[in-house]
Amino acid sequence: DGAGTEILDEPVSLPPTRVPATVASVVRPTPVSTPILPTTTASPTAGVGPALEPSPTPGAVSEEPPPLGPTPSPEESATPEGTEEPIVVIPIGQLNGEMVGQEVTVEGTVVGIESFSAGFKFTLDDGTGRTVLLMWHSVYDECWDAAGLNLGARVRVTGEVDKYEDELQVQPSWGGAVKTLAPADAWADPRPIGSLSGADEGQQVMVEGEVVRIEGSEGWVKVFVSDGSGEIAIFIWRSVLDRIPGNTGLGTPGNRVRVVGAVAVYRSNLEVVVTLPYDVTVLEVP
Structure with a gap:
């Protein structure tokens, strides 16, 4: 009696007087490991592949392969680890007193330099306005590009907006936040x-x-x-x-x-x- 036949992974021999049943193999999806993502992006659920319809019961002959379930819509790809986020540069002319305390990134050409007891000031001009890049000595000392930071250099800086005596300033928290896009050496007209x-x-x-x-x-x-x-x-x-x-x-x-x-x-x-x-x-x- 076929009712008690056990389905095995290998083909099952049935008595010659009965029609042999075709047993469809169950496709086991390969587990997909979840990639490590930045903490700010939710990790997608581990992929298990599209679900399959149940295999035909013993005794039924399947002339066509079992239909697949609907194809899942692609999810938005997370930014791979190590990929830098795009830098948003703000025109200097858009800086204002309401931005004090905010972190911004600006670019400009050094058109003025000044030293004081605790650091250095570089006046930056980008064509839309001017602001002061304030570097405390501790920040200047760890700036990799300090040698090229002089009059005429083009600079990008990320720092906090501050205001001193009605003058807006951008203060980086460390030297690596100051990049010389086009360095400049100390230079002036030679004079006897x-x-x-x-x-x-x-x-x-x-x-x-x-x-x-x-x-x-x-x-x-x-x-x-x-x-x-x-x-x-x-x-x-x-x-x-x-x-x-x-x-x-x-x-x-x-x-x-x-x-x-x-x-x-x-x-x-x-x-x-x-x-x-x-x-x-x-x-x-x-």
């Missing part, structure tokens, strides 16, 4: 030291010569440089001096240096005031 005068006050110049002597105190140092046409004092704040590559070479007479800075007059004496650490280069050590 002897050609400088009080009429050049405020102008950026480049001078080159040998160290003659040094003077200084706890907060600053003056390096006197001569190029044969004249001698001038290079004024450097201690916070800048400490960050100049090879700064020990500035203390040895005879070493050749190149300096970019602003001409200033102090007590009737001409000086070149350095703003950034990379404005000073030690060229030769005898």
Whole structure:
């Protein structure tokens, strides 16, 4: 009697007087592992493949393959791990006081530089407006692109909007948030030291010569440089001096240096005031 026949994975032999039943094999879907996704995106349910209709019962002959269930609609693909999210750059002209405390990303060209006791300021211009990139010393020190961060450089920065004395600023929390898209070296028109005068006050110049002597105190140092046409004092704040590559070479007479800075007059004496650490280069050590 066929009623008690057990269905096995292998074909079952039946008595010759009966019509053999075709037993459709049950398709077992291969489990699909769930990919690791970012925590902000819900993990999709592990795929189990489309469901199949029940296999024909023993004794019934299936002339066509069992129909498949409806094809599931594709789900939205999650962003793979390691893929950077698109950066949204805000025109500087759109920054306003209501955005204080918000994190933004801006790009611009450095059109002004300034040093102060705790850091550096870079004025950025993107054609729609201007803002100040404020970098505390700790942020500047860990910026990989600091050497190319100077007048004329094109910069992208992500930071928090702040306001100081009615001036909007963008303050990055760490050095990696500042990228120089187009770096710029310290540069100005080269001038013989002897050609400088009080009429050049405020102008950026480049001078080159040998160290003659040094003077200084706890907060600053003056390096006197001569190029044969004249001698001038290079004024450097201690916070800048400490960050100049090879700064020990500035203390040895005879070493050749190149300096970019602003001409200033102090007590009737001409000086070149350095703003950034990379404005000073030690060229030769005898």
